[in-house]
Amino acid sequence: xxxxxxxxxxxxxxxxxxxxxxxxxxxxxxxxxxxxxxxxxxxxxxxxxxxxxxxxxxxxxxxxxxxxxxxxxxxxxxxxxxxxxxxxxxxxxxxxxxxxxxxxxxxxxxxxxxxxxxxxxxxxxxxxxxxxxxxxxxxxxxxxxxxxxxxxxxxxxxxxxxxxxxxxxxxxxxxxxxxxxxxxxxxxxxxxxxxxxxxxxxxxxxxxxxxxxxxxxxxxxxxxxxxxxxxxxxxxxxxxxxxxxxxxxxxxxxxxxxxxxxxxxxxxxxxxxxxxxxxxxxx
Amino acid sequence: xxxxxxxxxxxxxxxxxxxxxxxxxxxxxxxxxxxxxxxxxxxxxxxxxxxxxxxxxxxxxxxxxxxxxxxxxxxxxxxxxxxxxxxxxxxxxxxxxxxxxxxxxxxxxxxxxxxxxxxxxxxxxxxxxxxxxxxxxxxxxxxxxxxxxxxxxxxxxxxxxxxxxxxxxxxxxxxxxxxxxxxxxxxxxxxxxxxxxxxxxxxxxxxxxxxxxxxxxxxxxxxxxxxxxxxxxxxxxxxxxxxxxxxxxxxxxxxxxxxxxxxxxxxxxxxxxxxxxxxxxxxxxxxxxxxxxxxxxxxxxxxxxxxxxxxxxxx
Numbered sequence: 001x002x003x004x005x006x007x008x009x010x011x012x013x014x015x016x017x018x019x020x021x022x023x024x025x026x027x028x029x030x031x032x033x034x035x036x037x038x039x040x041x042x043x044x045x046x047x048x049x050x051x052x053x054x055x056x057x058x059x060x061x062x063x064x065x066x067x068x069x070x071x072x073x074x075x076x077x078x079x080x081x082x083x084x085x086x087x088x089x090x091x092x093x094x095x096x097x098x099x100x101x102x103x104x105x106x107x108x109x110x111x112x113x114x115x116x117x118x119x120x121x122x123x124x125x126x127x128x129x130x131x132x133x134x135x136x137x138x139x140x141x142x143x144x145x146x147x148x149x150x151x152x153x154x155x156x157x158x159x160x161x162x163x164x165x166x167x168x169x170x171x172x173x174x175x176x177x178x179x180x181x182x183x184x185x186x187x188x189x190x191x192x193x194x195x196x197x198x199x200x201x202x203x204x205x206x207x208x209x210x211x212x213x214x215x216x217x218x219x220x221x222x223x224x225x226x227x228x229x230x231x232x233x234x235x236x237x238x239x240x241x242x243x244x245x246x247x248x249x250x251x252x253x254x255x256x257x258x259x260x261x262x263x264x265x266x267x268x269x270x271x272x273x274x275x276x277x278x279x280x281x282x283x
Numbered sequence: 284x285x286x287x288x289x290x291x292x293x294x295x296x297x298x299x300x301x302x303x304x305x306x307x308x309x310x311x312x313x314x315x316x317x318x319x320x321x322x323x324x325x326x327x328x329x330x331x332x333x334x335x336x337x338x339x340x341x342x343x344x345x346x347x348x349x350x351x352x353x354x355x356x357x358x359x360x361x362x363x364x365x366x367x368x369x370x371x372x373x374x375x376x377x378x379x380x381x382x383x384x385x386x387x388x389x390x391x392x393x394x395x396x397x398x399x400x401x402x403x404x405x406x407x408x409x410x411x412x413x414x415x416x417x418x419x420x421x422x423x424x425x426x427x428x429x430x431x432x433x434x435x436x437x438x439x440x441x442x443x444x445x446x447x448x449x450x451x452x453x454x455x456x457x458x459x460x461x462x463x464x465x466x467x468x469x470x471x472x473x474x475x476x477x478x479x480x481x482x483x484x485x486x487x488x489x490x491x492x493x494x495x496x497x498x499x500x501x502x503x504x505x506x507x508x509x510x511x512x513x514x515x516x517x518x519x520x521x522x523x524x525x526x527x528x529x530x531x532x533x534x535x536x537x538x539x540x541x542x543x544x545x546x547x548x549x550x551x552x553x554x555x556x557x558x559x560x561x562x563x564x565x566x567x568x569x570x571x572x573x574x575x576x577x578x579x580x581x582x583x584x585x586x587x588x589x590x591x592x593x594x595x596x597x598x
Binding site for chain 1: 293295329333339515539540541567569
């Protein structure tokens, strides 16, 4: 209930915040909805992996067909992280309470809320996983299925290797945050087996200083239904972007407002260091 | 792909990416409309050259003005009423019925009007709504025991197609035709030696006029060396319906708004009856789970959508 009230409050706060019309992104690091559309248009033109979408809850201050930006299946590449074997996704069918990836043990008060929340996003990778939950115990082993032979002697299919340490894939969404007047990133991830990642899994792909602090589970604003997703809280976005804008100006490579989203992606890539995000300005 | 020359072409399977919003919409549908009626529901999947052989599954029919950046596969959702129904379902029968549908599309040649019928798929699920657990299994059907295709030669697509001329024409073609015309279409030179982009239904004319044509198959790939599921079904169509024994394919891996064909590959293919071709056609295509095995997956979304858990976590 508290979550709903908070969401309601945030919606209301956003509702009463008038959308800014004047352009002052160079001095504030913030952009107006019109500039969000402009910068988004530049992004989808220059980077073919991004496109506009509309969701089912239309926010009136943005054009109907340009509500938010999305890119799908961005790889987060395998990396050396000091998470022990149990923290890897292949073992996610174990109860979350049984293990904690290192670095997650001493949660700050902020992150503990969200790691508890994520704790129940349990992803069983397969039916023949150890039977540790009551309603998964009466489903068959895949070996018992009548399909195995027929599908396995299919000579035209590339033999399947178990994607143990393979990269995860993410869908990234950029929405406009009317209160902070900046873009805001939402992300949804899948492991190599196509299973949705839990919040805890996602933390492993986020740089240490952001995991559990600025990255939290939030309702995605472009759907009516209560669809929560990991999101980077935008409270620091404007100041960071302003710094980046100044740096570019000092290097005599001033940023145009339509390039703002590319700059935003550059910033995002520092928080998501393992993601293959393209933000090359010359594109 | 040079390493493939002289070898039998193999294909990589697709993976499904099912978003939490899909399960939420399925729950609403189940409670408000479906109730105990288990009739199939229309869904669709989206992919493009950059999606690494993953297909994003979306609830409901594709909208007419779907984004041009993506290919759309039409799918069927069968949602079992009970866990028992799900567990005891004859998955082999389900698979063969989808294979039969695919074969019918090929033999009746509804593919000519709607090329994306070659990439129809099935999602079989059981939604345990009270506990927010969703059991599911995707089928991307292909036909087994069709003739094999041997790679005669393979080159970068740019060596056979002038991308600066052809890419704008492809973009125009896709802008003016509906999404069912993807991911397969024809690129050839007309009688005036001008490059043109034609819908797949012009294939019989291209064959009878003995045109030098290329069939484009938009390809989402993960492994550089192999084309994926859509191309496999296109080649089955060329064998079964058009009895082609050789063909020129462009594995189209550059986005349609790209300005070159640097990622795309030209394949010159000849078919060879497989040892299995005396056998009857059958179907393959159940997606493997995270362990690489044939079996359904289950996802638990309680922390995302259970109001009780949400309120606990927020308090």
